[in-house]
Amino acid sequence: WAAGFVQPWRRLGGIRVARADRYPYSDLASVLTHEATHMLLFDAARGSLPRWFEEGVASGLERSWGIRDMAVWSSSLLTGRLPELADLDAAFESSEGRARAAYAASFDFMTWTVRRHGAGVVRDIVREAAVRPFPEAWEAATGEALARSESEWRRSSVLLYRWVPALTG
Numbered sequence: 001w002a003a004g005f006v007q008p009w010r011r012l013g014g015i016r017v018a019r020a021d022r023y024p025y026s027d028l029a030s031v032l033t034h035e036a037t038h039m040l041l042f043d044a045a046r047g048s049l050p051r052w053f054e055e056g057v058a059s060g061l062e063r064s065w066g067i068r069d070m071a072v073w074s075s076s077l078l079t080g081r082l083p084e085l086a087d088l089d090a091a092f093e094s095s096e097g098r099a100r101a102a103y104a105a106s107f108d109f110m111t112w113t114v115r116r117h118g119a120g121v122v123r124d125i126v127r128e129a130a131v132r133p134f135p136e137a138w139e140a141a142t143g144e145a146l147a148r149s150e151s152e153w154r155r156s157s158v159l160l161y162r163w164v165p166a167l168t169g
Helices: 026-044 050-061 068-077 085-091 094-115 121-129 134-142 147-169
Strands: 006-007 013-014
Touching: 006 026, 006 134, 013 026, 026 050, 026 121, 050 085, 050 121, 085 094, 094 121, 094 134, 094 147, 121 134, 134 147
Parallel strands: none
Antiparallel strands: 006 013
16 A cells, blocks of 8 residues: 655665555655655664654655644544554554554654754754664653653643544534
8 A cells, every 4th residue: 555665774665656645645756755764764873763753754854744644643543542652663564544543643743742842853863863772862852751752742642633623523
């Protein structure tokens, strides 16, 4: 179902042009931007970033969070539990539905992180991840443990994307 892929350790990637308009992408340029971001992140952090982080950053570079993302994320939360970040990496390799929810979750978490910690936080996390384990890199760049960040995001995400649509619907 995927529109593109990259294997940065092999310096190899590909794009399925016919699928370039399917979520999480919007067009061919966004797929290319997304996959190129994976390569850049791999090189900058020496392959030490979790996939959910890479997918959230790559989605954020290709476009802004929009109504399409909100719809995917809200429908995922209305019909299922809020996934934990640690579970997202496996979801990207799963069914199309689970992968769509994983893209939306990682994108939302990284958008939330940038709003909370500022535009330079991604750069700082990547820089730190090149020299220390990811959880330590996260804490060095944000000033808080990853588990705390995730907990705060989960609380706000459930309120905003599950309860607000349910109550207003």
